Amino acid sequence: MKVEVRVYPKEGVLDPQGRAIASALVRLGHSGVQDVRAGKVFFVEVAGNDPSRAESEARKMAEELLANTVIEGFDVKVVS
Amino acid sequence: MKFAIVVFPGSNCDQDCYHVAHDLLGCEAEYVWHHDKDLKGADVVILPGGFAYGDYLRAGALARFSPVMESVAAFAAKGGPVLGICNGFQVLLEAGLLPGAVRVNRGLRYVCRDVHLKVQNVDTPFTRLYERGGVVRMPIGHMEGNYTASPEVLDRLERNGQVVFRYCDPEGRFADSANPNGADRAIAGIANREGNVVGLMPHPDRCAEAVLGNDAGIKMFESAVSALAER
Numbered sequence: 001m002k003v004e005v006r007v008y009p010k011e012g013v014l015d016p017q018g019r020a021i022a023s024a025l026v027r028l029g030h031s032g033v034q035d036v037r038a039g040k041v042f043f044v045e046v047a048g049n050d051p052s053r054a055e056s057e058a059r060k061m062a063e064e065l066l067a068n069t070v071i072e073g074f075d076v077k078v079v080s
Numbered sequence: 081m082k083f084a085i086v087v088f089p090g091s092n093c094d095q096d097c098y099h100v101a102h103d104l105l106g107c108e109a110e111y112v113w114h115h116d117k118d119l120k121g122a123d124v125v126i127l128p129g130g131f132a133y134g135d136y137l138r139a140g141a142l143a144r145f146s147p148v149m150e151s152v153a154a155f156a157a158k159g160g161p162v163l164g165i166c167n168g169f170q171v172l173l174e175a176g177l178l179p180g181a182v183r184v185n186r187g188l189r190y191v192c193r194d195v196h197l198k199v200q201n202v203d204t205p206f207t208r209l210y211e212r213g214g215v216v217r218m219p220i221g222h223m224e225g226n227y228t229a230s231p232e233v234l235d236r237l238e239r240n241g242q243v244v245f246r247y248c249d250p251e252g253r254f255a256d257s258a259n260p261n262g263a264d265r266a267i268a269g270i271a272n273r274e275g276n277v278v279g280l281m282p283h284p285d286r287c288a289e290a291v292l293g294n295d296a297g298i299k300m301f302e303s304a305v306s307a308l309a310e311r
Contacts, residue, residue: 009183013228016186016262065145068138068174070181071228 001046002079003058007067008039042066043079051078081305082108084122086152086168088132088143089114093165096285097128100301104289107305114146124161124205124304125152127168129221129283139182139224140170149175161205161304162277166222169269169279178272178279179237180229185222186262192221194294195260195282197245197268198252204275205307207244209299215252216296218282220260225281227263227270234264245269245280 009015015037022036044061046054055078062074083101087094094111101124102109110120114132119125132143143149149171156162156177164172172178185191194217199210210216229237237243245268249258259266261281269280284297 014183014186014226014262016184016188016226020188065137065141068141068181070230071183 001049001051001054003044003046003054004077004079005042005044005058005062005066005074006039006077007042007062007072007074008037010071010073013071039072054078081308082110082120082122082124083304084110084112084119084125086125086127086148087111087113088130088146088171090132090134091128091130091167093129093167093283093285096283097126097165100285100288100298101126104298105301105305112148114143114148117147117151119148119151119155122155123308124163125155127152127162127164127171128285129166129168132167132171135167135224138174139167140172140174143171144175153177156272156277159274159276161307163206163300163304164277164279165285166220166225166281166283169281170224172277172279177277178270179233180227180270182224182281183226183228183262184224185226185260190221190223191225191260192219193260194219195268196248196250196252196258197282198248198254199244200246201241201244201271201275203241204244204271204278204303206278206300206303208307209303213252215248215250217250217287217294218284218297219286219294220282222261222281225261225263227261227267227281229264237267237270238265240273242271242273242275243267243269244271244278245282
């Protein structure tokens with residue numbers, strides 16, 4: 001099964017990367033850009049065909065390694 | 081008196097630390113490969129700077145799963161002195177041996193230069209020979225040194241005196257312009273509650289002898305020797 005894990009800076013945590021991208025977008029003429037948060041996506045293939053099991057396992061992976069929960073939040077979605 | 085210097089794939093300041101402990105202080109020193117669990121009877125453990133595991137995922141994130149880290153955690157839990165320098169500090173944060181995390185520098189650049197630090201806590205085995213409130217100059221070289229933690233954790237660190245070093249200007253004043261990476265409350269180094277685990281972004285190992293133009297860092301190593309001699 002394929003699981004998608006999105007990891008992003010938590011609300012309220014300064015994201016210097018997102019901020020720099022936002023100001024670059026404004027410079028490019030996208031003057032309506034107000035904020036950008038930059039994160040990562042992991043596409044994880046796991047064996048088996050139980051979506052809820054795959055999801056809970058991916059959630060554990062995010063907590064243990066993929067995200068640093070001090071500064072990052074995450075969400076998990078079974079894609080296929 | 082024996083120093084163990086942990087070597088991860090990608091560590092690059094291990095020899096600097098060995099040189100300080102062995103050649104400058106005349107102590108026994110041994111490298112410990114990250115796959116080994118045996119700390120070889122060391123009295124002090126140093127996690128050196130570098131790019132453990134290429135800093136893949138996040139700095140320190142993968143190194144934390146090295147077998148040696150179990151031994152380091154057990155050593156720390158028994159009160160053994162552990163010092164994490166730069167990438168070593170990042171590993172201690174990821175391993176949960178110190179609270180908080182580091183983000184990318186606010187300027188989005190690798191910063192490599194000297195900074196000034198105000199010594200805030202001299203009750204750790206790595207800072208007892210410094211003067212409280214004194215200003216020391218040390219080099220930094222990092223991309224992710226922008227320390228952060230939740231406001232509650234930051235307040236707790238302040239209350240318990242766990243902030244060990246703070247960035248300041250040469251006169252010891254705190255100013256945003258003296259903060260090289262945007263770290264919350266200008267924090268450059270912290271200790272755990274017990275004080276035996278210390279981590280900092282600056283490099284005392286790179287300024288430990290006069291021939292390098294600065295020996296401000298040697299006291300961190302000498303402090304450990306003096307702390308152990310008194311035990």
